[in-house]
Amino acid sequence: MMVRVCVVGAGIVGLSTAINIQRLIPAAQITIIANKFGNDTTSAGAGGLFRPNLGHIKGVPIDTLKRWSKISWQHFSSLALSSEASSSGNNVTNGFVLQDTEEPQFLNEVIFSYHKLSRDELQRLNSNQKHGYNITTVITEPKKYLPWLMRKYKEHGGQVVFRTLTSLEELCGQYDVVANCCGLNAKYLIGDESIYPIRGQLIRMRAPWIRGFYYIEHDGYSTYAVPHADYMILGGCRQEGNFSEEIDPALTEDILxxxxxxxPGLEGAKVIDEWAGLRPTRIPIRVEKESMKLGSRTLKVVHNYGHGANGISLSWATAVDAAQMVNELVDSSSHSKL
Incomplete structure (x- = not known):
């Protein structure tokens, strides 16, 4: 019998989950249901710098976080070093992380290179920050990567439905397993009150002379510049609980x-456009399976949402875990029917 799987949500987490389910269960019929695709998703506005940030990931055991980082890194770095680097929007990049606190990271175990700057090197950069790191990592450009993921998904028979769900109960009886990658909508779809937005706002600028990235933490702010192929992203902000997706002109001025x-060297860069989006954040990130009682029926669900500012960095690894959980639920269903 054909296994029917539904993935709710078409951001980077949803698409990655759908592809990993295809790889694990090739015979499954998979449908993505979402009311936002491509450039309309929160994923589309991300800077895409691979740097899982411990300070922004709460409640996840360090061993799990290390494992996720290594799995995702293997995926993104392999793409960046392959013939699909351009089409998938993944490229090797070098840059500086400058901050007043010691970097509580394990990145030196994961990325291409990781060098702590001396005080003398910081002075040569004209940096007032106490700590600095020069790292070689990968930038993922979501405006290329999202369409690339969708192509891969459709090439393997994946179906897509544009639809706004009001409850997962609507899917009962239609699918054997549902992968719930709905981000902030978990608040409404399944009543998860622990999901909340951290609003981000950024500026896209024309600055082709800036080739490397900068990520600078100072005075309670994170200011970053991340070069993409056609523009540079300048940010940012972290506004917890702010649901507004309207551009705040005063914040734009402050970011500039x-x-x-x-x-260094930003003067003279031309503003192309601005963007604001809501990072779906949960403590901890939710990656788990559940048999949900919905009315008189039961729905087998695998949750994968709440990644916050680390949606791209951790997307592939949590998708690998979620796909494995979907497979386990499919197996348990098939055994129960024997």
């Missing part, structure tokens, strides 16, 4: 002021 003050 901080950028010109902190990012």
């Amino acid at each position: 002021r901080r950028g010109k003050e902190k990012i």
Whole structure:
């Protein structure tokens, strides 16, 4: 009998989960249901710098976080070193992380290279920060990577439905397993009150002379410049609980002021456009399976959402875990029917 799997959500987590289910259960009929695709998703606005940030990931055991980082890194770095680097939007990049606190990271175990800067090197960068790191990692450009994922998904027979769900109960009886990658909508779809937005706002600029990235933490702010193929992203902000996706002009001015003050060579860069989005955040990130009682029926669900600012960095690894859980639920269903 054909196994029917539904993935709710078409951001980077949903698409990655769908592809990993295809790989693990080739015979499954998979349908993505979402009301936002491509550039309309939160994923589309991400800077895409691979740097899982311990300070922004709460409640996940360090061993799990290390494992996720290594699995995702293997995926993104392999793409960046392959013939699909351009089409998938993944490329090797070098840059600086500058901050007043010691980097509580394990990145030196994962990425291409990781070098702690001496005080003398920091002075040569005209940096006032106490700590600095020069790292070689990968940038994933979501405006290329999202369409690439969708192509891969459709090439293997994946179906897509544009639809706004009000409850997962609507899927009862239609699918054997549902992978719930709905981000912030978990608040409404399944009543998860622990999901909340961390609002981000950024500016896309034309600055082709800036080739490397900068990530600078200062005065309670993170100011960053991440070069993509056609523009540079300048950010940012972390506004917890703010649901507004409207551009705040005062914040744009503040980001520009901080950028010109902190990012070498930014003066003269031309603003192309601005973007604001809501990072779906949960403590901890939810990757688990559940048999949900919905009315008089039961729905087998695998949850995969709440990645916050680490949606791209951890997307592939949590998708690998979620796909494995879907497979386990499919197996248990088939055994129960024997």
